[in-house]
Amino acid sequence: MALGERDEFSGQMTTGHEWNGIKELNSPVPKPVYLALIAFGGFAILWTVLMPSWPGLNGYFRGLLGADQHVAVRESLTQAQAARAAWADRIGATDFASIQADESLMQVVRDTGATLFADNCAGCHGAKATGGPGFPNLANAPAMWGDEPETIAETIRVGINGQSPETRYAQMLAFGRDKMLSGAEIGTVVTYVESLSKPEVASSAEPELLAAGAEIFANNCAGCHGLEATGMVESGAPNLADEFWIYGGDRASIRDSVYHGRAGTMPSWEGRLSPTDIKLLTLYVLELRQAQQ
Incomplete structure:
Protein backbone atom coordinates (compact mmCIF):
# COMPACT_ATOMS: atom_id res chain seq x y z
CA MET A 1 0.00 0.00 0.00
CA ALA A 2 1.47 3.34 -1.02
CA LEU A 3 2.22 6.10 1.49
CA GLY A 4 0.11 9.19 1.26
CA GLU A 5 -3.05 7.42 0.24
CA ARG A 6 -6.18 9.21 1.35
CA ASP A 7 -8.98 7.15 2.79
CA GLU A 8 -12.09 7.60 0.66
CA PHE A 9 -14.53 7.35 3.58
CA SER A 10 -12.95 9.56 6.26
CA GLY A 11 -10.78 11.78 4.10
CA GLN A 12 -7.81 11.12 6.42
CA MET A 13 -4.36 10.15 5.16
CA THR A 14 -3.28 6.59 5.87
CA THR A 15 -0.01 5.44 7.43
CA GLY A 16 0.59 2.67 4.93
CA HIS A 17 -0.26 -0.08 7.39
CA GLU A 18 -3.01 -2.53 6.62
CA TRP A 19 -4.32 -5.62 8.47
CA ASN A 20 -6.84 -7.86 6.75
CA GLY A 21 -8.12 -5.01 4.69
CA ILE A 22 -8.26 -2.58 7.62
CA LYS A 23 -6.21 0.52 6.95
CA GLU A 24 -4.61 2.57 9.70
CA LEU A 25 -5.46 6.26 9.49
CA ASN A 26 -2.90 8.92 10.26
CA SER A 27 -5.36 10.96 12.38
CA PRO A 28 -3.94 14.01 14.15
CA VAL A 29 -4.28 14.35 17.94
CA PRO A 30 -7.29 16.62 18.69
CA LYS A 31 -6.33 20.15 19.65
CA PRO A 32 -8.34 20.04 22.92
CA VAL A 33 -6.07 17.21 24.08
CA TYR A 34 -2.96 19.35 23.42
CA LEU A 35 -4.56 22.28 25.21
CA ALA A 36 -5.48 20.10 28.19
CA LEU A 37 -1.95 18.69 28.43
CA ILE A 38 -0.49 22.18 28.33
CA ALA A 39 -2.94 23.43 30.95
CA PHE A 40 -2.34 20.51 33.31
CA GLY A 41 1.41 20.71 32.85
CA GLY A 42 1.38 24.44 33.57
CA PHE A 43 -0.75 23.90 36.67
CA ALA A 44 1.62 21.21 37.91
CA ILE A 45 4.62 23.48 37.51
CA LEU A 46 2.82 26.39 39.19
CA TRP A 47 1.68 24.19 42.09
CA THR A 48 5.20 22.82 42.56
CA VAL A 49 6.57 26.34 42.79
CA LEU A 50 3.87 27.77 45.06
CA MET A 51 3.26 24.85 47.45
CA PRO A 52 5.52 22.53 49.50
CA SER A 53 6.83 19.87 47.17
CA TRP A 54 10.30 18.46 46.56
CA PRO A 55 12.39 16.93 49.38
CA GLY A 56 15.94 18.03 49.89
CA LEU A 57 18.97 17.30 52.04
CA ASN A 58 17.96 19.72 54.79
CA GLY A 59 14.21 19.48 54.59
CA TYR A 60 11.90 20.19 51.68
CA PHE A 61 11.01 23.02 49.35
CA ARG A 62 8.34 24.98 51.25
CA GLY A 63 6.84 26.81 48.30
CA LEU A 64 6.59 30.51 47.62
CA LEU A 65 3.24 30.76 49.45
CA GLY A 66 4.73 29.31 52.64
CA ALA A 67 1.80 26.94 53.22
CA ASP A 68 2.35 24.60 56.19
CA GLN A 69 -0.21 21.96 57.19
CA HIS A 70 1.35 21.60 60.63
CA VAL A 71 0.58 25.25 61.29
CA ALA A 72 -2.89 24.87 59.80
CA VAL A 73 -3.68 21.91 62.10
CA ARG A 74 -2.39 23.76 65.16
CA GLU A 75 -4.51 26.77 64.29
CA SER A 76 -7.52 24.54 63.74
CA LEU A 77 -7.03 22.89 67.13
CA THR A 78 -6.66 26.27 68.81
CA GLN A 79 -9.88 27.47 67.22
CA ALA A 80 -11.67 24.26 68.25
CA GLN A 81 -10.45 24.59 71.83
CA ALA A 82 -11.61 28.21 71.93
CA ALA A 83 -15.02 27.23 70.59
CA ARG A 84 -15.25 24.37 73.12
CA ALA A 85 -14.26 26.63 75.99
CA ALA A 86 -17.28 28.82 75.31
CA TRP A 87 -19.66 26.04 76.42
CA ALA A 88 -17.34 23.74 78.38
CA ASP A 89 -16.86 26.32 81.13
CA ARG A 90 -20.62 26.77 81.41
CA ILE A 91 -21.28 23.05 81.62
CA GLY A 92 -18.50 22.54 84.14
CA ALA A 93 -19.86 25.25 86.43
CA THR A 94 -23.58 24.44 86.07
CA ASP A 95 -25.51 21.79 87.99
CA PHE A 96 -27.25 18.92 86.22
CA ALA A 97 -30.79 20.24 86.60
CA SER A 98 -29.90 23.67 85.19
CA ILE A 99 -28.14 22.11 82.21
CA GLN A 100 -31.16 19.89 81.51
CA ALA A 101 -33.36 22.99 81.56
CA ASP A 102 -31.12 24.85 79.07
CA GLU A 103 -31.87 23.70 75.51
CA SER A 104 -28.72 25.26 74.07
CA LEU A 105 -26.53 23.32 76.52
CA MET A 106 -28.53 20.13 75.97
CA GLN A 107 -27.87 20.40 72.25
CA VAL A 108 -24.16 20.43 73.10
CA VAL A 109 -24.76 17.36 75.26
CA ARG A 110 -26.46 15.55 72.38
CA ASP A 111 -23.72 16.39 69.89
CA THR A 112 -20.61 16.05 72.04
CA GLY A 113 -22.00 13.34 74.32
CA ALA A 114 -22.76 11.13 71.33
CA THR A 115 -19.13 11.33 70.21
CA LEU A 116 -17.81 10.70 73.72
CA PHE A 117 -20.08 7.70 74.11
CA ALA A 118 -19.10 6.27 70.73
CA ASP A 119 -15.39 6.68 71.50
CA ASN A 120 -15.40 5.38 75.07
CA CYS A 121 -18.53 3.38 75.88
CA ALA A 122 -20.08 1.90 72.73
CA GLY A 123 -17.46 -0.83 72.50
CA CYS A 124 -19.09 -2.52 75.52
CA HIS A 125 -22.59 -1.08 75.76
CA GLY A 126 -23.33 -0.88 72.03
CA ALA A 127 -23.83 2.08 69.72
CA LYS A 128 -27.37 2.63 71.05
CA ALA A 129 -26.43 1.83 74.68
CA THR A 130 -28.67 -1.24 74.66
CA GLY A 131 -25.92 -3.47 76.04
CA GLY A 132 -24.95 -7.00 75.10
CA PRO A 133 -23.78 -10.25 76.69
CA GLY A 134 -22.01 -9.25 79.89
CA PHE A 135 -22.76 -5.53 79.55
CA PRO A 136 -25.89 -3.82 80.91
CA ASN A 137 -28.49 -1.98 78.87
CA LEU A 138 -28.09 1.71 79.73
CA ALA A 139 -30.98 2.96 77.64
CA ASN A 140 -33.86 0.82 78.90
CA ALA A 141 -32.99 -1.32 81.90
CA PRO A 142 -33.23 -0.06 85.49
CA ALA A 143 -29.93 1.46 86.58
CA MET A 144 -28.26 -0.93 89.00
CA TRP A 145 -26.75 1.86 91.12
CA GLY A 146 -29.57 4.34 90.60
CA ASP A 147 -30.35 6.80 87.81
CA GLU A 148 -29.79 10.10 89.58
CA PRO A 149 -27.30 12.26 87.64
CA GLU A 150 -24.84 12.39 90.52
CA THR A 151 -24.96 8.60 90.90
CA ILE A 152 -24.34 7.94 87.21
CA ALA A 153 -21.49 10.47 87.16
CA GLU A 154 -19.92 8.76 90.18
CA THR A 155 -20.17 5.35 88.52
CA ILE A 156 -18.46 6.69 85.41
CA ARG A 157 -15.78 8.36 87.51
CA VAL A 158 -14.80 5.45 89.77
CA GLY A 159 -15.98 2.46 87.69
CA ILE A 160 -17.19 -0.91 88.94
CA ASN A 161 -14.60 -3.39 90.19
CA GLY A 162 -12.19 -0.97 88.56
CA GLN A 163 -8.75 0.45 89.26
CA SER A 164 -9.84 3.45 91.33
CA PRO A 165 -9.43 3.15 95.12
CA GLU A 166 -13.00 4.52 95.31
CA THR A 167 -14.42 2.08 92.76
CA ARG A 168 -17.82 0.50 93.29
CA TYR A 169 -17.70 -3.19 94.07
CA ALA A 170 -20.25 -5.68 92.81
CA GLN A 171 -19.82 -9.44 92.82
CA MET A 172 -22.21 -12.37 92.74
CA LEU A 173 -21.12 -15.39 94.71
CA ALA A 174 -20.41 -18.70 92.99
CA PHE A 175 -23.05 -20.76 94.78
CA GLY A 176 -22.30 -23.95 92.88
CA ARG A 177 -18.56 -23.79 92.37
CA ASP A 178 -18.00 -22.92 96.04
CA LYS A 179 -20.53 -25.59 97.13
CA MET A 180 -22.87 -23.24 98.94
CA LEU A 181 -25.84 -24.80 97.16
CA SER A 182 -26.32 -28.29 95.81
CA GLY A 261 -21.03 -16.25 90.00
CA ARG A 262 -20.48 -12.96 88.23
CA ALA A 263 -18.10 -10.02 88.64
CA GLY A 264 -18.40 -7.58 85.77
CA THR A 265 -15.89 -4.77 85.36
CA MET A 266 -16.29 -1.18 84.24
CA PRO A 267 -13.17 0.99 83.90
CA SER A 268 -12.61 3.96 86.16
CA TRP A 269 -12.78 6.92 83.79
CA GLU A 270 -11.37 9.54 86.14
CA GLY A 271 -8.04 10.68 84.69
CA ARG A 272 -9.01 9.45 81.22
CA LEU A 273 -11.92 11.85 80.87
CA SER A 274 -12.20 15.35 82.27
CA PRO A 275 -14.90 16.18 84.85
CA THR A 276 -16.73 18.08 82.09
CA ASP A 277 -16.62 15.06 79.78
CA ILE A 278 -17.95 12.83 82.58
CA LYS A 279 -20.79 15.29 83.11
CA LEU A 280 -21.52 15.30 79.38
CA LEU A 281 -21.62 11.50 79.29
CA THR A 282 -23.91 11.43 82.32
CA LEU A 283 -26.38 13.81 80.71
CA TYR A 284 -26.19 11.97 77.41
CA VAL A 285 -27.04 8.64 79.06
CA LEU A 286 -29.92 10.27 80.94
CA GLU A 287 -31.18 11.72 77.65
CA LEU A 288 -31.11 8.23 76.11
CA ARG A 289 -33.05 6.83 79.05
CA GLN A 290 -35.66 9.58 78.97
CA ALA A 291 -36.19 9.01 75.25
CA GLN A 292 -37.13 5.38 75.96
CA GLN A 293 -39.63 6.19 78.69
Missing part, protein backbone atom coordinates in the same frame (compact mmCIF):
# COMPACT_ATOMS: atom_id res chain seq x y z
CA GLY A 183 -27.12 -28.99 92.17
CA ALA A 184 -30.75 -29.68 93.04
CA GLU A 185 -31.03 -26.44 95.02
CA ILE A 186 -29.54 -24.48 92.15
CA GLY A 187 -32.06 -26.00 89.73
CA THR A 188 -34.90 -25.12 92.11
CA VAL A 189 -33.88 -21.50 92.60
CA VAL A 190 -33.26 -21.10 88.86
CA THR A 191 -36.84 -22.21 88.18
CA TYR A 192 -38.07 -19.68 90.75
CA VAL A 193 -36.02 -16.86 89.18
CA GLU A 194 -37.33 -17.80 85.74
CA SER A 195 -40.90 -17.66 87.02
CA LEU A 196 -40.46 -14.04 88.09
CA SER A 197 -40.21 -12.77 84.51
CA LYS A 198 -41.67 -15.65 82.49
CA PRO A 199 -45.41 -16.22 83.00
CA GLU A 200 -45.24 -19.55 81.19
CA VAL A 201 -42.79 -20.87 83.77
CA ALA A 202 -44.83 -19.48 86.66
CA SER A 203 -47.97 -21.19 85.38
CA SER A 204 -46.40 -24.54 84.49
CA ALA A 205 -44.05 -25.13 87.44
CA GLU A 206 -45.29 -27.02 90.48
CA PRO A 207 -46.30 -24.68 93.33
CA GLU A 208 -44.20 -26.70 95.80
CA LEU A 209 -41.14 -26.27 93.59
CA LEU A 210 -41.67 -22.51 93.34
CA ALA A 211 -42.19 -22.25 97.09
CA ALA A 212 -38.94 -24.13 97.72
CA GLY A 213 -37.16 -21.88 95.21
CA ALA A 214 -38.54 -18.77 96.92
CA GLU A 215 -37.18 -20.02 100.25
CA ILE A 216 -33.73 -20.68 98.78
CA PHE A 217 -33.81 -17.24 97.16
CA ALA A 218 -34.80 -15.54 100.42
CA ASN A 219 -31.98 -17.27 102.32
CA ASN A 220 -29.21 -16.78 99.74
CA CYS A 221 -30.09 -14.08 97.18
CA ALA A 222 -32.49 -11.58 98.72
CA GLY A 223 -29.74 -9.88 100.70
CA CYS A 224 -28.48 -8.37 97.44
CA HIS A 225 -31.39 -8.60 95.02
CA GLY A 226 -34.18 -7.83 97.51
CA LEU A 227 -37.05 -10.01 98.67
CA GLU A 228 -39.00 -9.23 95.49
CA ALA A 229 -35.88 -9.74 93.35
CA THR A 230 -36.23 -6.23 91.94
CA GLY A 231 -32.62 -5.34 92.66
CA MET A 232 -30.94 -3.05 95.17
CA VAL A 233 -29.08 0.10 94.23
CA GLU A 234 -27.12 -0.06 97.48
CA SER A 235 -25.30 -3.17 96.29
CA GLY A 236 -25.60 -2.65 92.53
CA ALA A 237 -27.55 -5.90 92.22
CA PRO A 238 -29.72 -6.06 89.07
CA ASN A 239 -33.47 -6.55 88.89
CA LEU A 240 -34.21 -10.25 88.26
CA ALA A 241 -37.95 -9.81 87.80
CA ASP A 242 -37.98 -7.83 84.57
CA GLU A 243 -37.15 -8.57 80.93
CA PHE A 244 -33.59 -7.24 81.03
CA TRP A 245 -30.66 -9.59 81.52
CA ILE A 246 -26.96 -8.83 81.49
CA TYR A 247 -25.67 -12.37 81.04
CA GLY A 248 -28.76 -13.92 79.42
CA GLY A 249 -32.21 -14.84 80.70
CA ASP A 250 -32.47 -18.38 79.36
CA ARG A 251 -32.32 -21.22 81.86
CA ALA A 252 -28.78 -22.28 80.98
CA SER A 253 -27.43 -18.72 81.38
CA ILE A 254 -29.21 -18.18 84.70
CA ARG A 255 -27.88 -21.49 86.01
CA ASP A 256 -24.38 -20.57 84.85
CA SER A 257 -24.62 -17.27 86.75
CA VAL A 258 -25.78 -18.98 89.94
CA TYR A 259 -23.19 -21.74 89.69
CA HIS A 260 -20.10 -19.71 88.71
